[in-house]
Amino acid sequence: MRKALLYIFIFSLFLTGCNETNNLLKSSDYDYKYEAAKQLYAEGHYNSASYLLQNVLTAMKGSSKGEECLYLLGLTSLKSKNYDAASTYFKKYNETYPKGIYAEEAKFNTGMALYLGTPEPKLDQTATYQAVNQFQQFLDAYPGSHLRENAQQCIFELQDKLVEKQYLNAKLYYDLGSYIGNGVNGNYEACIITAENAIKDFPYTKRREDLAYLVLKAKFDYAHNSVAQKQEERFNDAIDEYYGFLNEYPESKYLKDAKDYYDKTPIAYKRSTNN
Incomplete structure (x- = not known):
């Protein structure tokens, strides 16, 4: 029954937009809101998912869902092209859960968020140096990672810039x-x-x-x-x-x-x- 209600909410959210999101935010059922955010993320509605995740993050802190919630916040920000926020959330994840189940991916995605946010070559390249440094930190921390080649390719492209x-x-x-x-x-x-x-x-x-x-x-x-x-x-x-x-x-x-x-x-x- 709970799952059915969740899908009804998601469907109504698509139809009515922000009003439904605002109504849900007033709810004290954080688990319900968290599951709704995950469903929105799965459907590709990253901004709405991020909005809900930010609302439940503090309540989830210290619980078994808190780690996943913080990592998902990074992913929703990355996929909605909010690269500054994405890098901040991924860094916070690695600081909070240095041995967490998403630690490797979060380290890589910190670099990816910086990489995607770098400006065109004629502009100041401080962010580009930061992205190179972040990917190098990732390679040093995870030399055998399955993401190693991706990180190296990003470094080459950043160096070209x-x-x-x-x-x-x-x-x-x-x-x-x-x-x-x-x-x-x-x-x-x-x-x-x-x-x-x-x-x-x-x-x-x-x-x-x-x-x-x-x-x-x-x-x-x-x-x-x-x-x-x-x-x-x-x-x-x-x-x-x-x-x-x-x-x-x-x-x-x-x-x-x-x-x-x-x-x-x-x-x-x-x-x-x-x-």
């Missing part, structure tokens, strides 16, 4: 060129440092060639715009960069453009490399 941010920053510095807001040649120096750091931090990135070409361009332009007493040293550095680029990317899509940069180098500074 971090590299893309670095590439966009380096490209912006290069595009600003000799604009004196960052000092004479400051933008070229910033481009070189940013791109080289990205290559160092993420040596296997798919953006490696693009970053290397940015370094090459910036070094040649840096030399061209330098004062006379600094040009020889900086052109020689740019020439070294050119030959290093040819060696690493003999079939690069940038070969013609790279050669154009080299060909524009004053003859005096080519001599030391050719001899």
